[in-house]
Amino acid sequence: MPEISYSKEVLRDLIEGKLPWSATKSIISGYKDADRFDKYVEILQEKVPWPERILLPLTDELYIVQKGEERVIKCSCGHEFGEYRVNWKLRALTHVRDTEEELNELYPYPGAPDPQYCEIREYYCPGCGIQLQVDTVPFGYPVIFDFLPDLDSFYMDWLGRPLPQEKEFKDLSSEFIKKEWLNE
Ligand SMILES: [Zn+2]
Numbered sequence: 001m002p003e004i005s006y007s008k009e010v011l012r013d014l015i016e017g018k019l020p021w022s023a024t025k026s027i028i029s030g031y032k033d034a035d036r037f038d039k040y041v042e043i044l045q046e047k048v049p050w051p052e053r054i055l056l057p058l059t060d061e062l063y064i065v066q067k068g069e070e071r072v073i074k075c076s077c078g079h080e081f082g083e084y085r086v087n088w089k090l091r092a093l094t095h096v097r098d099t100e101e102e103l104n105e106l107y108p109y110p111g112a113p114d115p116q117y118c119e120i121r122e123y124y125c126p127g128c129g130i131q132l133q134v135d136t137v138p139f140g141y142p143v144i145f146d147f148l149p150d151l152d153s154f155y156m157d158w159l160g161r162p163l164p165q166e167k168e169f170k171d172l173s174s175e176f177i178k179k180e181w182l183n184e
Contacts, residue, residue, distance in 0.1 A: 037159060050078050055163070056149055061130055062088060064151065069165045071151065079127025085172040087145040092123040092132060098139065115139075145173060 041054050044063070048054070052065035052074060061076045064084045073081040073088045081088040097103050098119040103112040106120065113120070113136060121143075123133045135144050150169045156162040178184040 048076050050074065055151060056154070058088075058147065058149075059132060061125065061132055064149070066163075071163075071167065075125045075127055075130070075132075077125060077128035077130070079125050083172060083176075084151075085148060085167070085170060086176040087143060087171075087173040089121075089123050089133065089143050089145075090173060090176060091126075093126050093129075095122040095124070096120070097122070143173075145171060 041057075044057055045054050048063070050065075052067050052072075055064045055066055055071060057063050058073065062081070063074050063076070064071055065074045067074075067080075071084045073084050075081070081091045096119055097106065098115050100112070100115050103115055103118075103120065106112070117139055118136060119139050121135045121137065122131060123135075124131055133146070137144065148169075148171055152163055152166050152169065
């Protein structure tokens, strides 16, 4: 099978078309060499108004960037969500729809999920107010951590150039909750 090659222009079109993470990920997965990934990131970098280096796009609006010795999640507007190993949703503005009335605002009757079993969680950027993600989950379900990338492996094994200040590949969300919310 011939290898598919994306020109910078095609990539830009794809990006302008507002790719969800799943599509972005499949494009990134299609990269056989660092050059194409670099082209992709280069286009994203040109689009954002801040200087921090993009390490990996997470969603249409969120990026993991290098900030000094840290890797933080940043919205395209510039708002920072902090350490990338902590689920950014914990630091987003959250609106939960868990009443029949609120669910019906989104779904025409009788299509709405039953508020006895389901709730819809909408996450917004505190900086620009854009809606970042919507999760429909069973009532009381833990906050979904969509994707924790193994950045060091990705850069070292895939791109062949390790990142500075290697970080332990670990979900730090529960530590964040204990420290920030429970004051433990
Ligand atoms: Zn924002």
